[in-house]
Amino acid sequence: MSEPPKIYPELVQLRERFNYPEQLKRALEEAMMILAHTAERGIAVEPEVAQTLVRAKYLDQEQKWTPDDEAAFWTAYNRISQVIRPVTIDSIRATFDVLQEPNWFYRLFRVKTRRVTSPAQKAVRRYTWMGLAWVITMLTVQIYSLIGSTLMNNLTATDQKMQALEKEIATLNVSGNESVMVQVEQKTTELDALSLELQSSAELLAAWQKPINVLILKDKYYSVDELRKNRGLTENGRINEAQIDEIKRVKQVGQYPILIISLYLLPLLYGLLGAYAFVLRTLNDDIKQMLYSSESDIKYVLRIHLGALAGLAVGLFFVPEDTTSAYLPISLSPLALAFLAGYSVEFFFSAADRFISGLTQRGGGQAA
Numbered sequence: 080m081s082e083p084p085k086i087y088p089e090l091v092q093l094r095e096r097f098n099y100p101e102q103l104k105r106a107l108e109e110a111m112m113i114l115a116h117t118a119e120r121g122i123a124v125e126p127e128v129a130q131t132l133v134r135a136k137y138l139d140q141e142q143k144w145t146p147d148d149e150a151a152f153w154t155a156y157n158r159i160s161q162v163i164r165p166v167t168i169d170s171i172r173a174t175f176d177v178l179q180e181p182n183w184f185y186r187l188f189r190v191k192t193r194r195v196t197s198p199a200q201k202a203v204r205r206y207t208w209m210g211l212a213w214v215i216t217m218l219t220v221q222i223y224s225l226i227g228s229t230l231m232n233n234l235t236a237t238d239q240k241m242q243a244l245e246k247e248i249a250t251l252n253v254s255g256n257e258s259v260m261v262q263v264e265q266k267t268t269e270l271d272a273l274s275l276e277l278q279s280s281a282e283l284l285a286a287w288q289k290p291i292n293v294l295i296l297k298d299k300y301y302s303v304d305e306l307r308k309n310r311g312l313t314e315n316g317r318i319n320e321a322q323i324d325e326i327k328r329v330k331q332v333g334q335y336p337i338l339i340i341s342l343y344l345l346p347l348l349y350g351l352l353g354a355y356a357f358v359l360r361t362l363n364d365d366i367k368q369m370l371y372s373s374e375s376d377i378k379y380v381l382r383i384h385l386g387a388l389a390g391l392a393v394g395l396f397f398v399p400e401d402t403t404s405a406y407l408p409i410s411l412s413p414l415a416l417a418f419l420a421g422y423s424v425e426f427f428f429s430a431a432d433r434f435i436s437g438l439t440q441r442g443g444g445q446a447a
Contacts, residue, residue: 114159
């Protein structure tokens with residue numbers, strides 16, 4: 080017994096798509112939408128084209144189609160579609176809200192029709208909220224990095240001040256003059272205060288690193304509780320060697336997350352922010368010109384991915400200390416360059432192509 084033929088869903092959809100009566104009715108509906116669009120925007124349409132389309136509407140209602148009428152309709156539909164270029168029927172559908180039959184929930188409140196938000200407005204809300212989420216994420220990461228950098232700088236500056244005071248105290252003690260003992264006591268008091276400040280900065284930096292150690296490193300390089308318990312000075316007025324080693328470990332571990340955030344994470348976030356700014360600006364222009372369609376989302380998503388890639392590339396080429404570029408007339412920080420690269424992806428990659436092309440031609444000339 081032979082098996083029954085398989086019914087593929089793709090084949091069913093293809094048949095439904097090219098169902099000629101339904102396709103003709105849908106084309107007639109689209110022609111009326113285009114005709115209304117030209118009337119609203121003041122676009123000139125040939126009277127013969129408008130008359131043919133309107134006549135086709137009444138012919139469809141009365142079901143009195145003839146081959147000549149149908150051929151005239153498709154010709155007029157083609158001509159009016161060319162008049163509104165680059166606007167298409169897909170972009171017109173995506174721009175306007177539609178009315179649909181309400182479901183059971185709306186029928187409980189005797190709502191006869193329900194207005195459905197247009198895809199263009201949904202896209203505006205979606206990309207706006209996504210851009211706002213990235214702004215909040217970027218600000219959170221940048222504030223966290225700024226706190227760590229400030230604590231690291233305070234720790235380094237305090238350590239340098241302590242080393243300078245120790246040299247001054249040693250120089251005064253070598254002189255052996257009793258008149259300088261008052262200065263030695265003053266500088267020793269300052270050294271004690273700086274020692275407490277150094278330990279406090281180390282504790283704050285250790286607490287700042289705790290989320291990174293727990294979530295990423297998953298290791299215990301130091302103990303904040305030990306740092307707080309061992310706070311204090313020894314009998315000679317200086318912190319002990321164990322405390323110095325602990326502070327060095329805190330400082331050594333703290334410089335890596337700051338460097339990673341500055342070189343990779345923040346440029347990527349700024350590149351994404353620039354890409355979202357470009358997408359929102361382009362989306363606004365597309366909606367005004369009625370050029371947005373459902374296929375535009377593919378272009379926007381690719382633009383966001385390229386913006387993140389361009390921002391990350393800027394972080395690879397620039398270090399935080401180098402805030403200038405010899406190829407720009409003004410000084411720009413790497414984060415500002417990452418934002419510009421994410422906003423203007425075409426300029427960034429075209430500049431990269433020109434740079435690689437120049438190197439290739441130079442290398443070929445030298446080989447010749």
